Amino acid sequence: MPRLAYVDGRIVPLAAASVGVEDRGLQFADGVYEVCAVLNGRLLDWPAHAARLTHNLGELAIRAPMGDAALAMIARRLIAANRATEALLYIQVTRGSARRDHGFPADTRPTLVMTMRPFDFAQRVAQQARGVAAITVPDERWGRCDVKTTGLLANVLAKQHARESGAFEAWLVAADGTVAEGASTNAWLVDHTGTLVTPALTRRVLPGVMRAAVVEAARDHQIPVVERGFTVAEAQGAAEALITSTTAPVLPVVRIDGVAVGGGVPGPATARLASAVWARIADQTGYRP
Numbered sequence: 001m002p003r004l005a006y007v008d009g010r011i012v013p014l015a016a017a018s019v020g021v022e023d024r025g026l027q028f029a030d031g032v033y034e035v036c037a038v039l040n041g042r043l044l045d046w047p048a049h050a051a052r053l054t055h056n057l058g059e060l061a062i063r064a065p066m067g068d069a070a071l072a073m074i075a076r077r078l079i080a081a082n083r084a085t086e087a088l089l090y091i092q093v094t095r096g097s098a099r100r101d102h103g104f105p106a107d108t109r110p111t112l113v114m115t116m117r118p119f120d121f122a123q124r125v126a127q128q129a130r131g132v133a134a135i136t137v138p139d140e141r142w143g144r145c146d147v148k149t150t151g152l153l154a155n156v157l158a159k160q161h162a163r164e165s166g167a168f169e170a171w172l173v174a175a176d177g178t179v180a181e182g183a184s185t186n187a188w189l190v191d192h193t194g195t196l197v198t199p200a201l202t203r204r205v206l207p208g209v210m211r212a213a214v215v216e217a218a219r220d221h222q223i224p225v226v227e228r229g230f231t232v233a234e235a236q237g238a239a240e241a242l243i244t245s246t247t248a249p250v251l252p253v254v255r256i257d258g259v260a261v262g263g264g265v266p267g268p269a270t271a272r273l274a275s276a277v278w279a280r281i282a283d284q285t286g287y288r289p
């Protein structure tokens with residue numbers, strides 16, 4: 001796959017792609033982003049990603065660089081130019097470049113950047129069979145985690161902590177002991193009655209596109225879903241635990257802070273949800289891992 005990026009109107013080699021040092025994305029993390037899956041060369045869940053991007057731009061009062069249709073056209077042009085089949089597409093919009101000043105600059109053109117990288121979705125199937133480990137860390141993020149901003153330092157530090165602990169994900173735990181979500185995934189458990197539980201959508205939780213897909217899949221498969229908080233101890237004692245995201249559609253969590261969940265092996269509810277989600281992905285894109 002050639003590495004081509006889109007920056008402000010042009011598709012250019014990634015190595016030559018750049019934005020100015022005064023861009024507010026660099027200076028203030030003053031921007032939002034989306035990560036979309038490209039499978040079989042097709043965008044998965046594009047309408048949901050485009051809608052979340054538009055909503056988040058509105059939350060930060062950043063002007064949309066263009067409408068959804070034009071954005072989709074550029075995304076598809078970049079996918080074609082990269083001859084991408086299985087890949088991730090990153091879309092970033094910042095408030096733009098301006099003389100450094102905390103307040104919003106007047107009339108600045110937003111910066112739009114799209115980059116891509118190949119991504120092997122089939123690796124998730126092997127992880128699904130084994131399950132992954134999670135650790136927990138205090139949630140030190142800001143108060144608007146529902147907005148997908150480029151201000152990801154606390155998430156970066158949490159994920160690095162997970163990697164250094166040999167875990168796949170870090171769950172972010174609030175002062176009241178409840179789990180908000182993972183550093184880059186939504187968090188779930190399956191209780192001993194077979195009910196799927198995930199934290200409700202508050203300002204502490206990113207409304208994941210895959211979260212919404214899994215809620216829908218669960219309802220289609222008559223798996224009850226409850227949106228409420230849970231503690232680390234409840235997750236450790238649950239029948240199953242799992243995480244979801246665009247890049248890790250449904251992954252069983254079999255160990256939390258070293259404590260085995262559900263006997264330390266992936267459980268049946270997670271397996272059913274995973275196959276429902278892969279079927280949905282196949283319906284949309286034709287991709288089968």
Ligand SMILES: Cc1ncc(COP(=O)(O)O)c(C=O)c1O
Pocket residue numbers: 035155181182183184185186206207208209210211244245246247
């Ligand atoms: C903090 C956080 N929560 C949840 C998710 C999952 O969101 P999605 O399903 O849209 O990929 C992400 C994705 O990057 C994330 O960064």
